[in-house]
Amino acid sequence: MELISKIIKHAEKYGNAEVIISSHNASSIVFEHNNLSNISAGKVSEMHIRLSNDGKFGFSKTNNISEWEKCLKNAYSIMKASEPLDLDVVITQKNKYPNVKGIFSKKIENLDKETRLNKMKEMMQVAKLIDNRINISTVESATDSLELQFANSNGVNAFNRSNIISCGVEMNIKDVSGYEMKVSHDLFDFNKIGKSGAELCISSLNPMPVKTMKGDLVLDYFAVADILHTILVPAFAADNVQTNNSFLKGKLGKEVFSKRLTIVDNALLNGGVFSRPFDIEGVKSQKTMLVDKGIVKNYLYDNYSARKDKVKSTGNCAGLQKIPYVGSSNFVVSPGKYSKEQIISETKKGIFAKTAFGTHVANVLTGDVSIGVSSAFYIENGEIVHPIKQAMVSFNLFEALKNIQLIGKELRQETDVVAPILRLDNVQIIGN
Numbered sequence: 001m002e003l004i005s006k007i008i009k010h011a012e013k014y015g016n017a018e019v020i021i022s023s024h025n026a027s028s029i030v031f032e033h034n035n036l037s038n039i040s041a042g043k044v045s046e047m048h049i050r051l052s053n054d055g056k057f058g059f060s061k062t063n064n065i066s067e068w069e070k071c072l073k074n075a076y077s078i079m080k081a082s083e084p085l086d087l088d089v090v091i092t093q094k095n096k097y098p099n100v101k102g103i104f105s106k107k108i109e110n111l112d113k114e115t116r117l118n119k120m121k122e123m124m125q126v127a128k129l130i131d132n133r134i135n136i137s138t139v140e141s142a143t144d145s146l147e148l149q150f151a152n153s154n155g156v157n158a159f160n161r162s163n164i165i166s167c168g169v170e171m172n173i174k175d176v177s178g179y180e181m182k183v184s185h186d187l188f189d190f191n192k193i194g195k196s197g198a199e200l201c202i203s204s205l206n207p208m209p210v211k212t213m214k215g216d217l218v219l220d221y222f223a224v225a226d227i228l229h230t231i232l233v234p235a236f237a238a239d240n241v242q243t244n245n246s247f248l249k250g251k252l253g254k255e256v257f258s259k260r261l262t263i264v265d266n267a268l269l270n271g272g273v274f275s276r277p278f279d280i281e282g283v284k285s286q287k288t289m290l291v292d293k294g295i296v297k298n299y300l301y302d303n304y305s306a307r308k309d310k311v312k313s314t315g316n317c318a319g320l321q322k323i324p325y326v327g328s329s330n331f332v333v334s335p336g337k338y339s340k341e342q343i344i345s346e347t348k349k350g351i352f353a354k355t356a357f358g359t360h361v362a363n364v365l366t367g368d369v370s371i372g373v374s375s376a377f378y379i380e381n382g383e384i385v386h387p388i389k390q391a392m393v394s395f396n397l398f399e400a401l402k403n404i405q406l407i408g409k410e411l412r413q414e415t416d417v418v419a420p421i422l423r424l425d426n427v428q429i430i431g432n
Helices: 002-014 065-081 113-130 190-203 221-236 238-242 303-308 340-345 397-402
Strands: 016-032 035-053 056-062 135-152 157-173 176-184 213-219 263-266 287-292 331-333 349-357 368-380 383-388 391-396 417-419 422-430
Touching: 002 016, 002 035, 002 065, 002 135, 016 113, 035 065, 035 113, 056 065, 113 135, 113 157, 113 190, 157 190, 176 190, 176 368, 213 221, 213 368, 221 238, 221 331, 221 349, 221 368, 221 397, 221 417, 238 303, 340 383, 349 391, 349 422, 391 397, 397 422
Parallel strands: 213 349, 331 417
Antiparallel strands: 016 035, 016 135, 035 056, 135 157, 157 176, 213 422, 263 287, 263 331, 349 368, 368 383, 368 391, 391 422
């Protein structure tokens, strides 16, 4: 805290100043084809400095904290050379930060390398016991302990500490693959990851082609998270709305989605992967209602975009290096009332997809999606009939969410998206 306060004191002669110092103590263990291939560990620090004065803005960063004076001078030089913004950058005022629960675990902090190695080896054994034909191509476990300091020239001086652990596995039987992962602020059972991946592998054996047809698309968590993260989350970012890069421009207060759909951005979520007491600008975190029973209620703001719309920041600044730069925290789709089994039983014809790929080429502005699905299964008359080879699906996400009927009751989070299983109706399915 002493160093960051010292930097702010020196920076104030140039104008308004904000400084972030982050320290990551990270480690990774990787097995490839049952053999230990890599162990890495280390501490990495980074400093970000943002200056603003009379509408001008400058940013610089460094991985060498001892060179903070050089970093500060770089930010000042960039500010002097920059074109004035239409509005000054707002500097966060002092406020009381919330106590966010479940984002730091002493169990993770005290977890030693040997224990993790044994957990990973046992997980691989569990998978092989399910079916000895399984080839485990990759297993990776990572931990990261983060200390984040923020200070600005308005007297804000904040500190947050969190840690996280993850584990992922990729396996195959011949040309059929299985994948599973888990990310958490607390320890979890590695064996469940191996068991789930193995079961997916086995259930995917002997895939058959599917005919091109119109049908219902049942999306499991990873497919839902990938699609929503790429297409829907950016639509709520105020910077995209203000630059006409969002489908939701002009839609506040309007019923855009199904009444069954409610979405919040919740940075205070207990144990949420992206929970935090404050954002990168030092604005205190909050829970922001985005969609209430189909009606668009809010956008996500940082200080700059909020000032443009004459509202308050929602605490969603994702970085100081760009103006504006808005991002989500925990993007939570409220659960429905259906189990996975009920959703499948109420599907006359369609496919169930565990994962999606190619979402990066979807049209974020219009919501038009044409992507591939894998680890997918053909559904007929309420039953899974057989696994299918990779297929393509085509639909408009915004229209699909307007007409959505079936939403799962169990939530999952491994990314910024917290979501249940969703069924999108009347989708174009393009077979082999």
